[in-house]
Amino acid sequence: MLEHRRWASLDGADYGWLRAKYHFAVSAQGNDAHRALGPLIVWNDDEIAVGRGFPMHGHRDMEIVTYVRQGVLGHRDTLGSEGTIRAGDVQVMSAGTGIRHAEVNQGDEPLKVYQIWLRPREAGGKPAWDTKPFPAHDRSGRFVVLASGFPGDAGALPIQADARLLGATLEAGERLRHALPISHRAYLVVASGRIEVNGERMDALDGVAISNTHALEISAIEDSELVMVDAG
Structure with missing residues (x-):
């Protein structure tokens, strides 16, 4: 079953320096149909202005995965970690x-x-x-596991959740088949x-x-970049 969450249907917010769209409801006032999917509870599409960002703040008991689509993200935290994450890079934080970061x-x-965000x-x-x-180019024509809490996903960043993040790139006209255990849920x-x-069209920034x-049978109408969470 495919349950589309089209870009226009997503809740959002505009703070000037931050423009956000929410694939999952983040408050009681959010779209009731955009409920959590197993351990996957947040997928925000954020656009952050130059020189702006989130000041030091805290989290606990959450797995946070950041996929950079454009630009350069600077990170620092109370573990002493510092990093510069660029487009195509992935960051994980348990x-x-x-x-605090x-x-x-x-x-x-x-x-x-x-x-x-994953529980x-x-x-x-x-x-x-x-x-x-x-x-x-490593993801060309196939899904590659980028972060995972499952054993056996060699090369993936480790997370402490029963889920995995995958990415793929397709050229226009290219097809991709991805097997998915019938018991699993996913968000693409x-x-x-x-x-x-599976025969249903998805435009840029749409989710499903x-x-x-x-199995997923994917055909690229245009050159495309795909991101998916297999939520187990």
Whole structure:
């Protein structure tokens, strides 16, 4: 089953320095149909102005994955970690018993990121942070696991949740088949381009919740960049 969450249907907010759209309801006033999907509870499409960002603030008992679509993200936290994350890179943060961090747009253009929050499989874990580049050519024509809490996903950034983040790039006219256990739920977003998934069209920035589906048959109408969470 495919449950589309078209870009125009998403809740959002505009604070001037931050423009956000919410694939999942983030408050009681949000779209009732945009409910959580297993451990996946937040997927925000954020655009942050040059030189602006989030000052030092705290999290706990949450797995936070950041996928950078455009620009340069600067990170620092109370673990002593510092990093510069660029388009195509992924950042993971296990908040565990508690972590404070700050994030800022360090580039000269608007910063565009997906902020994805997952419930950990257990509360009270050890806080951690990591980042890694994932060149687009490595994801050409196939889904590559970028971050994972499942064993056996070699090369992926580690998270403490029963989920995995995948990315793929497709050229116009290219097709991709991705098997998905019938018991799993997933959420797919078209970061750029246009596709058809199981015969249904998705435009740029649209999302779709997937359940009771054993495989995805994806056709690229345009050159496309795809991001998906397999939420187990």
